[in-house]
Amino acid sequence: MSELEFTLEEDGSYTIGNKSYISKDEVYGDYECADRGLLLPLFSEYTWPLEVRAFLYFMGLLYCFLGVAIIADIFMGSIEKITSKTRKVYLTSEKEDEPEVIEVRIWSDAVANLTLMALGSSAPEILLSIIEIIGNDFRAGDLGPGTIVGSAAFNLFVISAVCVMFIPKGEIRRIKDIKVFAVTTVFSVVAYLWLLIIVVAVSPGRVEVWEAVVTLVMFPSLVLIAWLAEKNFFGVPNKTDTSKQIELGNFQPGESAAEQGVLGRCLACLGVRGPTSSQVVPSDADKFLRERQYFRDGRLDRDGLVAFIKEVKNYPGLTDEDAAVLAASKLVESQSHSRMWYRVGAVRSMTGGRKTQPQLSYKLKERSKDRLKTLIMLEDGTNQVYSAMNEHPEAPTVGEVPQVQPHKNAIVDFHSASCAVMENIGKFQVAICRTGRMDNRVSVRVETIDGTATVDQDYIGINEILTFEANEREKFIDVEIINDNQWEPDEEFFLKISLLMDPEKREGVQLGRISIMEITILNDDEPGIVMFQKRGFLVKESIGNAVIPVVRKNGADGEITVKWRTIDKSAVSGRDFTGGEGLLTFKHTETLQNIEIPIIDDMTPEKDEHFEVELFDPEGGAKLGQINRTAVTITNDDDFNSFLSNMMQMTNANVHALQVHHETYLGQIKDALNVNGGDIENATCMDYILHFLTFGWKIIFALVPPPGILGGWLCFFVSLGVIGLLTAIVGDLASIFGCLVGLKDGVTAITFVALGTSLPDTFASKAAAVQEKYADNAVGNVTGSNSVNVFLGLGLPWLIAAIVHAVREEDFIVQKGNLGFSVGLFTGLSILCIGILLARRFFGFFGKAELGGPPVPRYASGIVMMSLWMVYVLFSSFQQYDYFGKP
Numbered sequence: 001m002s003e004l005e006f007t008l009e010e011d012g013s014y015t016i017g018n019k020s021y022i023s024k025d026e027v028y029g030d031y032e033c034a035d036r037g038l039l040l041p042l043f044s045e046y047t048w049p050l051e052v053r054a055f056l057y058f059m060g061l062l063y064c065f066l067g068v069a070i071i072a073d074i075f076m077g078s079i080e081k082i083t084s085k086t087r088k089v090y091l092t093s094e095k096e097d098e099p100e101v102i103e104v105r106i107w108s109d110a111v112a113n114l115t116l117m118a119l120g121s122s123a124p125e126i127l128l129s130i131i132e133i134i135g136n137d138f139r140a141g142d143l144g145p146g147t148i149v150g151s152a153a154f155n156l157f158v159i160s161a162v163c164v165m166f167i168p169k170g171e172i173r174r175i176k177d178i179k180v181f182a183v184t185t186v187f188s189v190v191a192y193l194w195l196l197i198i199v200v201a202v203s204p205g206r207v208e209v210w211e212a213v214v215t216l217v218m219f220p221s222l223v224l225i226a227w228l229a230e231k232n233f234f235g236v237p238n239k240t241d242t243s244k245q246i247e248l249g250n251f252q253p254g255e256s257a258a259e260q261g262v263l264g265r266c267l268a269c270l271g272v273r274g275p276t277s278s279q280v281v282p283s284d285a286d287k288f289l290r291e292r293q294y295f296r297d298g299r300l301d302r303d304g305l306v307a308f309i310k311e312v313k314n315y316p317g318l319t320d321e322d323a324a325v326l327a328a329s330k331l332v333e334s335q336s337h338s339r340m341w342y343r344v345g346a347v348r349s350m351t352g353g354r355k356t357q358p359q360l361s362y363k364l365k366e367r368s369k370d371r372l373k374t375l376i377m378l379e380d381g382t383n384q385v386y387s388a389m390n391e392h393p394e395a396p397t398v399g400e401v402p403q404v405q406p407h408k409n410a411i412v413d414f415h416s417a418s419c420a421v422m423e424n425i426g427k428f429q430v431a432i433c434r435t436g437r438m439d440n441r442v443s444v445r446v447e448t449i450d451g452t453a454t455v456d457q458d459y460i461g462i463n464e465i466l467t468f469e470a471n472e473r474e475k476f477i478d479v480e481i482i483n484d485n486q487w488e489p490d491e492e493f494f495l496k497i498s499l500l501m502d503p504e505k506r507e508g509v510q511l512g513r514i515s516i517m518e519i520t521i522l523n524d525d526e527p528g529i530v531m532f533q534k535r536g537f538l539v540k541e542s543i544g545n546a547v548i549p550v551v552r553k554n555g556a557d558g559e560i561t562v563k564w565r566t567i568d569k570s571a572v573s574g575r576d577f578t579g580g581e582g583l584l585t586f587k588h589t590e591t592l593q594n595i596e597i598p599i600i601d602d603m604t605p606e607k608d609e610h611f612e613v614e615l616f617d618p619e620g621g622a623k624l625g626q627i628n629r630t631a632v633t634i635t636n637d638d639d640f641n642s643f644l645s646n647m648m649q650m651t652n653a654n655v656h657a658l659q660v661h662h663e664t665y666l667g668q669i670k671d672a673l674n675v676n677g678g679d680i681e682n683a684t685c686m687d688y689i690l691h692f693l694t695f696g697w698k699i700i701f702a703l704v705p706p707p708g709i710l711g712g713w714l715c716f717f718v719s720l721g722v723i724g725l726l727t728a729i730v731g732d733l734a735s736i737f738g739c740l741v742g743l744k745d746g747v748t749a750i751t752f753v754a755l756g757t758s759l760p761d762t763f764a765s766k767a768a769a770v771q772e773k774y775a776d777n778a779v780g781n782v783t784g785s786n787s788v789n790v791f792l793g794l795g796l797p798w799l800i801a802a803i804v805h806a807v808r809e810e811d812f813i814v815q816k817g818n819l820g821f822s823v824g825l826f827t828g829l830s831i832l833c834i835g836i837l838l839a840r841r842f843f844g845f846f847g848k849a850e851l852g853g854p855p856v857p858r859y860a861s862g863i864v865m866m867s868l869w870m871v872y873v874l875f876s877s878f879q880q881y882d883y884f885g886k887p
Contacts, residue, residue, distance in 0.1 A: 033739035037732035038135035050740060057737040064730045065756035066351060067697040068124050071726060072760070073347045074668075074704055075719040076120040076340045077661030081712030083107040083116060110180050110230040113781055114223045117340045118788040123720065124757045125151050126793040127727040130800075135728070138801040140207075140814045143731055146749025147757070148793045149822050150873075152192075152786040153750070154758045156830055157869035160837065162762060163769040163778045165862035167852030173775040174841065174849045179229040181776070184784035185834055187222045191790040192827040194218070200820040206811045209802045215795035222787055324650035342777060346763035351698075352691030354677020410468070411436040412444050412497060413512025419589035420490075420520040420556040424483045428589065429476040430495060430517065434468050442509040443467045445498050446477055453491035453521055458482055465500065481521055492520045520591065526555025530562045530586070530618055531625025537632045541601045546577070546632055548595040548613055552586050553625065560586050560620030564595055564613055571609035571634055576600055579611065586622075599634060609634050663708030672702035730756075746818050746880045750873055775850045779837070821879045822872075829868045836861055 032050060045053060085106045119126070129144030167173055175181050198211040345356035415431045432446070447463040448455060455461040460480040468475060479495070495517040499506045533549045552560070566579030573579030578598040586593060595613060610633040618624055662668040675691040676683035683691075691698075704722060707715045730753070738748030769778035798812070805812040840846035840853065840861060847853025878884060 033736050036735045036739050038131070039728055040732040040736060054737060054740040057733050057740060061730065061733040061737055061752065061756065063693075064726060064733060065759075066694050067701075068723065068726050068730060068757070069347045069760050070351055070353075070694060070697045071701050071704070071719055071722050072120065072123065073344050073351075073353070074661075074701055074707075074715065075123065075723060076117075076344055078707040078712040078715035078719060079116045079120045079340060080344075081661050081707035082716065083112045085711075108227055108230060110177075110226040111223055114184070114226055114784050114788060118781075118785050119792070120340055121343060121761055122151075122785055122789050122793065123723050124727050124730070125789055126796070127720075127724045128731050128753070129793045130797040131724065131728045132731055133797040133801050135731075138804045138812075140798075140801065140812070142745035142815075142818065143735055143749045143753070144797065145794060145814075145819050146746040146822070147753045148789045149192075149819075149826055150750030150754030150876075151758050152188075152789055153826050153829075153869055153872045154754050155761060155782045155786060156188075156833055157865050157872070159758070159762050159765045159782055160779050160833060161862040161865035161869075162766050163775070163851050164840070164865065165859055166766055167769055167858070169855070171852050172847045172849035173769060173772065173778065173851035175780045176774040176776050177230065177780070179232070180226050181780050181783065183226045183229045184222070184781075184787060187218070187225075187787045188783040189827065189831060189834070191218065191787045192823050192830070195790060195794065196820060196823045196827060199814055199816045199823070205813060205816045207798050207802055207814050208812075209799070209806055212795055212799035212802045215791060216799055219788065219791035219795065222784075222791065226784070342768040342771075343760055343764035345767060347760050348677075349763070350690065350760065351694040352675055352683070352687040352689070353698075354671050354679065407437070409437055409508055409510040410434055410440060410442045411510055411512045412442065412468070413514040414495070414497070414517040415514075415587055416517065416590035416593065417514050418518040418520065418592045419587075420522050420552075420591045421481060421589045423481060423521050425481050426483075427478050427480045430479055430519075431587065432466060432475050432477060432497065433512075434473050434475075435512070436510075437508065438471050438473070440508045441467065441469055443500055443505055444509065444511075445500055447496055447498070448479075449494040449496055451492040451494055451518070453493040453519075455493075456482075457484070458491055458521060459493055459519075462495070479519065490520055490522045492518050494518055519589075522556075527558050527560055527621035528552045528555030528591075529623045529625040530560070530584075530615060532613075532615070532627045532630040535627055535630055537630060539599060539632060539634055541599060541634050543599055546597045546599050548597065548630065548632065550584055550593050550595060550615065552591045552622070556586075556589050556591050558620055559588055560618060560622040562586075562615050562618040562622065562624075564615050566597065567612040567614055569609075569611050569631075571611040571632075573611070576609055576634060577611060577632075586620075597632070661707040661712070663706060665702075665706055668704075668706045669702045672698035744880045746822070747877045750822070750876055769851055779850060783834075818876075818880055821884070822876045825875055826872055829872055833865055833868055836864060 032046070032053075083105065086104060087106055089104050125147050128147055132141045132144040133139070163173075194215065198207060198215070199205075203211065341356065347353070348355055412432065412434050415433050419430070421428055432444075434442070443465050445464070446466050448459065448461050453459055459482055462477065462479065464477075466475055466477060477495075497511060497515045499509065499511065530550060530552050533551055537546065537548060539546045550562070550564075562584050563581065564584060565581035566573060566577070568579065571577055577600055582595070584593045584595065597613070610631050612629055612631050615624055615628045662671065671677045672695075674680065676687050701719075701722070704718050705714045709715065734748050734753045735745055737743075737752070738745055743751075765778045765782075769775065772778065774780075798814075802812045837850050840850050840857075841848060845854075846857045846861065852858060
């Protein structure tokens with residue numbers, strides 16, 4: 001067959017054989033940005049106004065960024081499934097015939113972070129670079145490399161600045177695995193230095209095959225060296241053997257407030273009650289369960305759940321379902337989370353999807369409005385929880401009682417937990433008692449706190465220091481009630497005793513069990529009647545002390561007394577409980593006293609037993625009420641087993657609902673169809689808006705195989721392909737939009753594209769910084785991700801292109817001017833930023849931590865880092881437009 005003849009005409013058209021073809025320039029003519037896309041435009045829009053086209057492409061770019069984030073969510077769910085593979089490890093235990101079994105992850109943290117997880121967060125940037133080169137006939141473009149470097153700049157400068165500045169006040173976060181961080185940091189600097197060398201120095205303006213091979217080979221080298229550093233193959237071992245902690249679980253007895261935070265926040269929102277009352281800033285509730293670890297290594301076990309439920313059940317505002325939700329939340333928080341877990345949570349918050357963090361139900365939030373907020377006081381290292389008094393008098397006072405040390409400290413508290421006064425009483429005195437150590441001079445602060453009664457309207461506020469001289473046992477403080485001559489329902493406010501801030505004045509004094517007193521303003525001046533709150537009480541055999549409230553009603557004038565005694569029934573004093581008799585004293589205005597009866601736990605199975613407590617012989621003008629005898633039933637804890645089994649089932653169900661990936665198509669489609677993943681009760685207005693905007697993407701991506709199939713690998717490859725397709729569209733949108741508004745591809749890459757692909761990482765890092773007790777998941781992975789971006793995002797496409805050009809016997813041309821300037825500028829600024837992070841770690845002025853610390857240096861560091869990013873964007877953009885001369 002003869003060769004076809006090729007003829008090129010002057011107008012750009014050409015002829016092959018006997019067929020004529022029109023050139024691209026002839027087709028598009030003078031239409032603006034007609035040939036910039038690989039897949040776009042899908043139809044002719046060139047006659048549309050330029051402004052309309054620019055706006056539509058910009059909106060399309062934003063919408064595709066949301067699509068990329070959603071499919072990346074599914075992609076990272078598959079990675080979570082793959083890296084969650086575990087193996088069983090058997091350890092010795094107290095029981096000789098039952099070794100302790102724990103499950104540990106097969107994947108090393110360092111390997112997982114630098115391979116699959118780095119690929120999960122950087123896949124759009126890497127695929128954009130690969131697609132651009134392949135779609136551009138294996139010629140280098142500006143969009144891919146610009147996005148790689150621009151994204152690295154945004155990650156290092158902006159994300160680090162956000163994490164440094166937004167740590168809760170007074171807290172710090174340090175990088176735990178500093179060796180792995182050192183390795184990834186060195187490689188991140190070397191990666192960009194190497195990029196600068198091959199583009200500018202070794203082979204200016206072109207990339208050879210061996211250079212691309214070296215760039216790509218640096219990736220497995222990084223993974224290997226980071227893994228060796230994680231296993232302590234280099235240098236002196238860490239003070240804490242992190243490798244063993246990773247393998248066998250971190251069994252430290254304490255946990256950070258971040259790890260305990262959900263339960264604390266939920267309890268604060270519920271307004272759950274403790275032994276007395278007060279009002280508090282709700283953020284302090286995060287410290288409630290500090291130093292208490294219920295679920296070791298994130299595993300649900302019987303003992304941990306029992307301890308957790310016993311703690312939570314001290315608060316009668318919680319149902320069994322609420323306790324199961326909180327247990328699941330605590331269990332999820334006690335597990336180690338990757339940066340990817342936080343990124344998935346950030347994406348779902350941006351798209352109205354199912355949250356990875358537990359949410360308190362709307363019903364419980366409404367109930368919390370009827371309660372005052374929780375007070376948490378940390379005195380002498382002991383958690384003392386005092387919650388608000390419930391407006392309903394039937395609610396009993398329960399909860400932990402702080403341990404006092406009368407032989408060491410003076411104990412100061414109120415004589416009673418509550419009192420009631422008439423509105424026209426004017427001034428009256430409240431007794432404050434001192435017990436324990438008597439040979440020192442001690443001072444405490446007494447102040448009032450609003451309840452339903454408000455200061456200056458219903459009472460005169462108090463905020464003064466009360467001083468007990470040596471051997472002084474009792475002092476009185478005057479409280480004044482305002483009579484406004486208007487009918488009002490009964491109201492209450494609170495008196496609170498607290499220690500002084502001066503450390504010297506806090507020595508030798510301690511608050512007693514009743515450091516908060518409720519004062520009720522009422523319209524009654526009778527001595528009242530005394531009676532039990534209820535006709536019967538149900539207590540567990542292991543409760544310790546049964547607390548039986550005795551109330552004074554229909555008046556609270558004068559001091560009265562009433563005697564009480566226990567009466568044996570099927571429960572016998574000395575065998576099942578410690579009985580006897582005693583005397584209760586209600587001082588003037590006091591309305592509540594408790595009888596405490598020790599319960600004996602004999603640890604033997606037996607039927608429920610009961611005894612009675614009787615009130616008799618009241619004095620001071622009071623009378624006995626209708627309930628002058630109550631029954632106390634001691635239940636066997638064997639009934640707890642069925643309850644515990646039910647709680648474990650509910651907790652497991654709640655844990656499953658908090659997983660970041662789906663096991664079946666049904667669950668995946670359900671989440672896609674429903675706002676907030678089906679949790680409509682807790683969905684906000686913004687959730688509905690975001691769900692509506694992203695509904696199309698969710699339905700399309702719900703067809704991707706869920707991670708539960710084939711161990712997550714099928715989902716991994718399918719979603720990776722979808723990300724590649726969507727990334728190609730993003731590349732076209734960004735290129736055409738930049739062209740329409742007069743931006744070069746390099747400028748579009750380091751601004752719009754880099755910001756769009758990195759925004760989910762910003763929210764994820766901020767969440768990790770606030771919730772984690774270490775900084776590894778917040779900023780520790782940034783340097784590793786930046787390294788992977790270069791090694792895979794440039795090494796792989798450049799290797800492919802260099803091989804193709806070598807086969808064609810051509811040079812693979814990479815313009816050194818703009819890329820070399822951008823890389824060089826970023827490298828210099830990144831060294832400065834890393835220096836700031838290291839200075840923060842080692843200098844006390846910054847708090848000796850990468851994140852958080854004192855306010856002034858914290859915000860100063862963040863502003864400097866933000867400025868570095870602005871300098872990079874500004875100078876790189878100037879270079880693109882030849883402000884520094886043509887390259």
